[in-house]
Amino acid sequence: MKRTNQHIVYSDVTEQTARFAKALSHPVRLAILKHLSNQSCCFTGDLVAVLPMAQSTISQHLKELKDAGLIQGDILPPRVKYCIHQENWNKAKRLFETLFNQDFGSISCC
Amino acid sequence: MKRTNQHIVYSDVTEQTARFAKALSHPVRLAILKHLSNQSCCFTGDLVAVLPMAQSTISQHLKELKDAGLIQGDILPPRVKYCIHQENWNKAKRLFETLFNQDFGSISCC
DNA sequence: AAAATTAATCGTATATTTGCGATAATTATG
DNA sequence: CATAATTATCGCAAATATACGATTAATTTT
Numbered sequence: 001m002k003r004t005n006q007h008i009v010y011s012d013v014t015e016q017t018a019r020f021a022k023a024l025s026h027p028v029r030l031a032i033l034k035h036l037s038n039q040s041c042c043f044t045g046d047l048v049a050v051l052p053m054a055q056s057t058i059s060q061h062l063k064e065l066k067d068a069g070l071i072q073g074d075i076l077p078p079r080v081k082y083c084i085h086q087e088n089w090n091k092a093k094r095l096f097e098t099l100f101n102q103d104f105g106s107i108s109c110c
Numbered sequence: 111m112k113r114t115n116q117h118i119v120y121s122d123v124t125e126q127t128a129r130f131a132k133a134l135s136h137p138v139r140l141a142i143l144k145h146l147s148n149q150s151c152c153f154t155g156d157l158v159a160v161l162p163m164a165q166s167t168i169s170q171h172l173k174e175l176k177d178a179g180l181i182q183g184d185i186l187p188p189r190v191k192y193c194i195h196q197e198n199w200n201k202a203k204r205l206f207e208t209l210f211n212q213d214f215g216s217i218s219c220c
Numbered sequence: 221a222a223a224a225t226t227a228a229t230c231g232t233a234t235a236t237t238t239g240c241g242a243t244a245a246t247t248a249t250g
Numbered sequence: 251c252a253t254a255a256t257t258a259t260c261g262c263a264a265a266t267a268t269a270c271g272a273t274t275a276a277t278t279t280t
Contacts, residue, residue, distance in 0.1 A: 008162055010137040014144075018137045024209070025132035026238085027120040033212070034124075040215040044257055052118055057239050059258055064237095077247045078256040084214040093210040099134070100203040102143070104194040105150040136268085154227055167269050169228055174267095187277045188226040 017099055020092040023068035028053065029061050033084070036071065041083040127209055130202040133178035138163065139171050143194070146181065151193040 010018075023029060032047060039046070044062060048055045062082060065071045069088040074081040120128075134140060142157060149156070154172060158165045172192060175181045179198040184191040 008137075010141065014137050014140050018135055018140055021131045022135035025128055025135045027118075027124050027128045028238095030124045030128055030209070031120065033209075037212040037214050045255090048257095054240055055257075056241075056259080060238080063258080075246095078245095078254095080257065086214065089210075089214070096206045096210065099140070099143075100199075100206065102147040104147050104196070104199070138268095155225095158227095164270050165227075166229080166271075170268080173228080185227095185276095188224095188275095190227060 013095065013098070016091075017095045019068055020070070020095060023065055023070055026061065028058075029065055032058075032061060032065065033070070036082065036084055041081050043079045043081055045079065123205065123208070126201075127205045129178055130180070130205060133175055133180055136171065138168075139175055142168075142171060142175065143180070146192065146194055151191050153189045153191055155189065 024033075028051060031051060035042060035047060035050060044055070044059060047058050047062075051058060062071070062073070066073060066082075069085055070092065071082050072085045074083070134143075138161060141161060145152060145157060145160060154165070154169060157168050157172075161168060172181070172183070176183060176192075179195055180202065181192050182195045184193070
């Protein structure tokens with residue numbers, strides 16, 4: 001990518017917000033969260049039945065949501081039950097509230 | 111990408127939320143919005159002076175924010191003044207409020 | 221009209237994301 | 251112990267994203 005060699009440092013808030021935003025930036029992952037909201041919890045297989053994607057693909061999206069900290073998996077062999085990670089979900093909620101409560105000035109200048 | 115040949119259709123809300131999330135998923139773009147909040151408005155050059163990235167790179171990030179609808183550019187030759195797109199910003203705010211107000215059940219099942 | 225200023229766009233290189241099938245891993249069932 | 255069920259992971263291919271320098275475009279200044 002021909003990056004600048006020194007890694008740029010951003011504030012923790014900025015990094016975390018970007019990280020959560022990235023996890024939420026794919027329609028399938030939003031659909032997974034929606035399903036998780038309807039069902040409270042679900043197995044990987046439930047999602048595979050509902051979403052028109054390969055099992056491995058859905059597994060990968062679940063991994064990304066998990067890596068971002070938004071969901072957690074409970075191993076109940078041979079299945080895995082997923083649900084929201086309440087604490088981190090609330091953290092994300094607060095970060096986006098902060099983001100959107102930024103004041104851009106009531107008088108638009110454009 | 112060896113995609114599934116039929117394009118999957120998601121709800122407008124899901125598509126829009128994902129689109130906004132993607133625009134917000136890069137630290138530099140969040141930094142641009144922050145600067146825009148501090149200054150109300152700014153020229154491309156102001157950002158180039160503040161952020162440790164090439165002019166072309168910043169221009170590209172501005173384009174992405176603009177394509178997502180989050181900012182708007184006002185041409186004042188030879189410069190361009192950017193500021194938030196209030197209407198779409200509020201729309202994004204509402205979408206994320208909806209997203210985070212999803213109820214995942216008070217009784218955690220994991 | 222020539223030079224300077226400012227920002228967008230082009231071309232290119234590299235990294236990351238997305239998606240799939242195949243395979244492996246784990247545990248329950250027969 | 252073999253088989254079935256379920257999910258994660260691997261390996262690959264293709265699409266996107268990211269970053270940069272060079273160039274172009276538009277307008278002002280000299």
